[in-house]
Amino acid sequence: ASIGRRSYLLPVLLLLAGTAWRIWWVNRHFEVKIWGEAGRVAAAFARTGTLADPFFPGEGPTAHLNPVAPMINGLVLRILGVETTESIWALALFAISCCLGAAFILYQAFGMMGASRGSRLAALALACLLPLNPFIETDEFGFSEGGMAVLLSAFIVWRTVRADRKSEIGFPEIAGLSFLMALLFFISLPLGLAGYANLALLLL
Numbered sequence: 001a002s003i004g005r006r007s008y009l010l011p012v013l014l015l016l017a018g019t020a021w022r023i024w025w026v027n028r029h030f031e032v033k034i035w036g037e038a039g040r041v042a043a044a045f046a047r048t049g050t051l052a053d054p055f056f057p058g059e060g061p062t063a064h065l066n067p068v069a070p071m072i073n074g075l076v077l078r079i080l081g082v083e084t085t086e087s088i089w090a091l092a093l094f095a096i097s098c099c100l101g102a103a104f105i106l107y108q109a110f111g112m113m114g115a116s117r118g119s120r121l122a123a124l125a126l127a128c129l130l131p132l133n134p135f136i137e138t139d140e141f142g143f144s145e146g147g148m149a150v151l152l153s154a155f156i157v158w159r160t161v162r163a164d165r166k167s168e169i170g171f172p173e174i175a176g177l178s179f180l181m182a183l184l185f186f187i188s189l190p191l192g193l194a195g196y197a198n199l200a201l202l203l204l
Contacts, residue, residue, distance in 0.1 A: 007117075011107060011124055015100050018128025022096045025134045032083050038073070039143035041065055043082050045074030068187045069145035091142030098147030099137045102154035103127040109158040112165065149188035156180050156195050160202050169202070177202075 034043050037054040041062065044053040051071070054064045073091060080087035107124045111117070131137050141147035156177065163173040177199055185192025 010121060011104065014121070014124050014128045015104060018100050018103075018131075019096060021129060022100075022131070022134060022138055023093075026089070026092045026096075026138045029135070029139075030088070031139075032085055032088055034083060035139055035143050038065055038070055038145065041070040042073035042077055042143055045070055046077035046082050066145060066186055066189065068183070069143075069148055072148075073143055088142070092138045095138055095141035095147040098141065098151040099131075100128060102150045105151070105154040105158050109154070109161050112158075112161045145187045149184065149191050152180065152184045152187065153191050153195065156184065156198065160198055164202055174199075174203075 034040060040056075041051055041054050041064070044057075045051055050061055051063075051065070051067055052061045053059045054062050076090055076094075077087050080090055103124055107120050110120050110123075136146070159173075159177055159180065163169050163177065166173070181192060181195035181199060184195050
C-alpha cells in the first residue's frame with residue numbers, strides 16, 4: 001500500500017505545481033473581461049436564458065456554438081455575476097482543472113497501455129510545467145468548450161483502454177462509452193466524431 005501511495009506522490013506534486021503556476025499566471029494577467037464569442041454567448045445566457053449574441057449585444061439567438069459549454073458557463077455567470085472577479089476566477093480555475101485533469105487521466109491511460117513510468121512522468125511534467133499557451137488554458141478555456149472537450153476526450157480514451165483490456169466487452173462498457181461520446185459530440189463536434197471513430201475501432 002505504501003509503495004502504491006509513493007507512486008502517486010510525484011504525479012500529484014507535478015499537478016499541484018502546474019496548478020500553482022497557472023494560478024500565478026492568471027493573477028499576474030488578471031482582467032475582469034468576457035473573452036470571445038463563447039464568452040458573449042455565455043453572458044447572454046446568464047442574462048436572458050437564451051443562447052444569443054455571439055458577436056455583439058442584441059444580435060439575437062444563435063446556433064453558432066454547441067450549447068453545452070455556454071450553458072454551463074452561463075450558469076456560473078448567472079450565480080456569480082457577469083464580469084465579476086468571482087466569476088472570472090471560478091471559470092479560470094475550472095479551465096485549469098480540466099486541462100490538468102486531462103493530463104493526469106492520460107498519464108493513467110498510457111500506463112494501462114504499457115508506457116514506462118519515466119516517459120509518462122516526463123510527459124506529465126511537460127504538460128504541467130510548460131503549457132503551450134497559458135492564456136488558452138486559463139482564460140479562453142474558461143469560456144470556450146476546449147477544456148471540457150479535452151477532459152472528456154481523455155476520459156473516453158481511459159475508458160476505451162480499460163474496456164479493451166477485458167476479455168469480453170459487455171453492454172455496460174458500450175452503453176457508457178456511447179453516452180460519453182454523445183455528450184462530447186454536443187460539446188465539440190470534431191472530437192465527438194473522433195470519439196465515435198474510437199468506439200468503432202474498439203468494436204472491430
